[in-house]
Amino acid sequence: MATLRKRLSPADAREAALAAAQALLIEAGPQAVTLKAVGGRIGRTHANLLHHFGSAEGLQLALIARMTSDITATIRDALLLDRPAEPDPRRIVDLVFDAFDGGGAGALASWMILTGNRDALDPILSAVRALVEDLTAGVEPACRPIQDETLHLVLMALGDALLGAPMARALGLPRDRARALAATMLAAPLAADG
Template identity: 65%
Template sequence: MSIARRRLSPEASRDAALDAARDLLIEAGPQAVTLKAVATRIGRTHANLLHHFGSASGLQKALAERMATTITATIGAAVLRVRDGDHDPREIVDLTFDAFDREGAGALASWMILSGNDDALDPILDAIHALVDRLGHENALSGMPLADETLQLVLMALGDALLGGAMAKALRLPRERARELAVRSLIAVRDEARPC
């Protein structure tokens, strides 16, 4: 008895592929995000995914774009809550570090750079730039310019995602130390910038 394959709209098929790609990224790393693996995961053909993404690098770029949009929206909302005094700056640090580590953005970005697919980073960089523009350049959490604060936090989160566990272990530090340092940096600069 054969099971009829459910027809999906082009948008639903693309969304299902990106969901599967994200799951593969988190489960097995960026090298697992291939057209064949994603097609198998969603019960579609390789040709179907070629139609939607053109290549594995096209799939990875679409995944990076989707992740960047979702992540920057979440972080942007958290920044506004912290500015309003509703939340601790640690929320922003945790969201940023989680995006690069647990959500796989750090591994995906590194994989794309190492495989020579630098232009696939454009959606990530564009989303971060748009977030900084949307939030404005005033009222950064730390008192330093928002672009500087963003650069520092993103680089710390990326570095932590790639090497943080090994470095913390080698230095006999708690795994969360980089996050603590990032929060401390935001708060220290903000406190220095406050008028007496």
């Protein structure tokens, strides 16, 4: 376990704490993202982290806001790079599903909500709304609005992050079946137009 002993700027200390929190999230799940665990990982005190985040809940909210910002920036960049060509539905699906599952955002958001922190969704909802507004700016309305596609895709990705593996196993389906279904859903309007 490497510890940071040098003096960090407030921004660098906050970033180190968030990076450690995300690593803990991925390694051990949302319940592991505590001030004590993060402080131990980066060689800072509980009081130091309280100064930056106010509480464990504040740390978790900052983490989910950071993760959501990174996720939506990646998706925005991928979609804007594809313009004016049609975006690859499977690529979009993989980005969204990976964010919720591999990055731990789905587990963290669900855990925070289940423990009574309904504010946990605010950063996700704000970032998704901003992304949809960016992507629809100056674009003719599609046969199926991007808002519908986004709702469907995010709910599928969150559900897959929480229950996808055991549900696929129980039904005898390949693990990536939900991704394939989501890609088919996204591609359907493209096929209908073409």
